[in-house]
Amino acid sequence: DTAVSQTPKYLVTQMGNDKSIKCEQNLGHDTMYWYKQDSKKFLKIMFSYNNKELIINETVPNRFSPKSPDKAHLNLHINSLELGDSAVYFCASSPTINTEAFFGQGTRLTVV
Amino acid sequence: TQLLEQSPQFLSIQEGENLTVYCNSSSVFSSLQWYRQEPGEGPVLLVTVVTGGEVKKLKRLTFQFGDARKDSSLHITAAQPGDTGLYLCAGVRSGGSNYKLTFGKGTLLTVNP
Numbered sequence: 001d002t003a004v005s006q007t008p009k010y011l012v013t014q015m016g017n018d019k020s021i022k023c024e025q026n027l028g029h030d031t032m033y034w035y036k037q038d039s040k041k042f043l044k045i046m047f048s049y050n051n052k053e054l055i056i057n058e059t060v061p062n063r064f065s066p067k068s069p070d071k072a073h074l075n076l077h078i079n080s081l082e083l084g085d086s087a088v089y090f091c092a093s094s095p096t097i098n099t100e101a102f103f104g105q106g107t108r109l110t111v112v
Numbered sequence: 113t114q115l116l117e118q119s120p121q122f123l124s125i126q127e128g129e130n131l132t133v134y135c136n137s138s139s140v141f142s143s144l145q146w147y148r149q150e151p152g153e154g155p156v157l158l159v160t161v162v163t164g165g166e167v168k169k170l171k172r173l174t175f176q177f178g179d180a181r182k183d184s185s186l187h188i189t190a191a192q193p194g195d196t197g198l199y200l201c202a203g204v205r206s207g208g209s210n211y212k213l214t215f216g217k218g219t220l221l222t223v224n225p
Contacts, residue, residue: 004154033213041198043155043215056212090154094213098204100145101213103154 003027006091006104013081014112021076021107023091031055031097032074034066035090037106043090049074050097081111115139116201116216124222128190133219135201136183142204144184146175149198149218191223 006023013019025032033056034046047066048056054066063079074091088108092101117136125131135144143162147155159168161177161184168175172195174187188195202215 035215040217041149041220042217043200045212045214048212058212092154098142098213100157100160101155101202102157105152105154 004091004093004102004104006089006107008107009105010108010110012110012112015081015083017081018077018079019081019109020078021089021091021109023074023076023104025072025091025093025102027093027095027102029093029095029102030071031094031099032068032071033092033094033101034074034076035092035103037088037090039087047074047076048097055097078109081109083111085109086111115205115214116203118199118201118216118219120219121217122220122222124224125191127192127223127225129223130187130189131191131221132185132187133199133221134183134185135216137203138182139205140181142181144177144181144201144203145213146184146186147200147202149200150196155198155200188221191221193223193225196221196223 004025031050033048037043049068052068065077068074088106090106091104094101119134145160146158149155159175164179164181166177172189176185198218200218
């Protein structure tokens, strides 16, 4: 059973489009995250939710909007995609704040 | 300014060699974690160190947390090709309400057969 699953694994889209990435965890964790990994492999946090409440919102363009319908899901919607949004986006969860993170397999987003 | 500095950035060695990678900061951390990421996959947790001076061993991997809880090292003995991957350290700063798990930029290790 996959602990943290995100879909799709690959996403190729044109500039200006709107797209969503879905994430689900079946670990019963309270905290979920979205990270962005750039071409140089730097992993940077974007958002963090604890019990469906937003607790971290980094300096991310407001074209990115996370949504947590319940504790097990944290989706990421991106409006008006730009070339610079191309990256691998990772969803992760942890039992609670500040504990070890379990990552999904990543979504490789390519904006053309 | 990078909170966690990892060195070296790249490391290519032969099977059987030993190596050490470092994770340094000027900040104090309540804990530090080490992850390994393989191509096309997400990072996978290897270990968490919490106490200053703590040493943890995971088979051929030895992790150490600095006495002041500002730095950590990962030593691999007799490296094998299966050790190839991106090694990331991550930590949460002590104090305040900063809940961010911040990552270093990683050390990309290649072990050649």
